[in-house]
Amino acid sequence: MKKVLMLDGSPRMESMSSTLGNWLVMSKHDKMEFYCYNAYKMNVSPCMGCGWCDKNVGCVFDDMDEFFADFEAADYLVITTPVYNGGVPAPLKAIVDRFQRYYALRFAHGVKPPVAKPKRAALVITAGSKGEGREYIEKMFTRQFTVLNTTLVTTVFVDSTDTKSVGFDEYHLAFEQGKKLFEY
Ligand SMILES: Cc1cc2nc3c(=O)[nH]c(=O)nc-3n(C[C@H](O)[C@H](O)[C@H](O)COP(=O)(O)O)c2cc1C
Structure with a gap:
């Protein structure tokens, strides 16, 4: 069975971004294995830039070991996030920075590719303003994905959520982009 890793960057229960993410994967709900993480619940240590991963394989911190095992095994990656001050919420940014271990694996240890299994990814982004x-968020992830053997296939971007409610049109858009991600 194909594996989907979902990473939710919102602190809010049933947030707009995670709800759209659920619509995106809905068609494969009972056909794939899902591994779901919330950045706020993970509460990981931020990267300290200590260089441990340049000299050793892995990370000096072990609080993301289970997550990274699921990441490496995944065929698909779905990252859902609100826009906070033009970027992603701090706990999600901490997770993004912790992927430095794969950058080190590629460039300090010469492992190519540093992530064996290729992945297809979707981003779901919600913003209060237009x-x-x-x-910025797409650039951050596409840049990182070049090292992670991951291709960004689609972005669902829903803006103006401060003034407009998210409804059927946006859920439909997310559902349709799921077809692109899963190629059916
Ligand atoms: C701390 C904070 C910072 C925010 N910064 C921005 C921002 O820079 N630009 C913007 O358009 N919306 C901003 N917003 C609004 C959220 O992006 C918006 O409400 C989003 O739809 C929430 O998505 P969620 O329900 O998935 O959490 C901010 C909200 C919070 C709480």
């Missing part, structure tokens, strides 16, 4: 955050 047009906010997408460009």
Whole structure:
């Protein structure tokens, strides 16, 4: 069975971004294995830039070991996030930075590719104002994905959530993008 890793960057229960993420994967709900994480619940140590991963394989911290095992095994990656101050919420950014171990694996240890299994990824981004955050967040992830053997297939971007409610049109959009991610 194919594996899907879902990473939710919102602190809110039933947030707009995670709800859209659920619509995106809905068609494969009972056909794939899902591994779901919330960045706030994970509460991981931020990268300290200590260089341990340049000299050793892995990370000096072990609080993401289970997550990284699920990440490496995944075929698909779905990251859902609100825009916070033009970027992603701090706990999600901490997780992004902790992927430095794969950068070190590639460039300090010469492992190519540092992540064996290729992955297809989708981003779901919600923003309170019009047009906010997408460009920066997409750039951050696509840049990182080049090292992670991961291809960004689609972004669902829903903005103006401060003034408009998220409804059927947006859920439909997310569902349709799921077809692109899962290629059916
Ligand atoms: C701390 C904080 C910072 C925010 N910063 C921005 C921002 O820079 N630009 C923006 O458009 N919306 C911003 N928002 C609004 C959220 O992006 C918006 O409400 C989003 O739809 C929430 O998604 P969620 O329900 O998935 O958490 C911010 C909200 C919070 C709480």
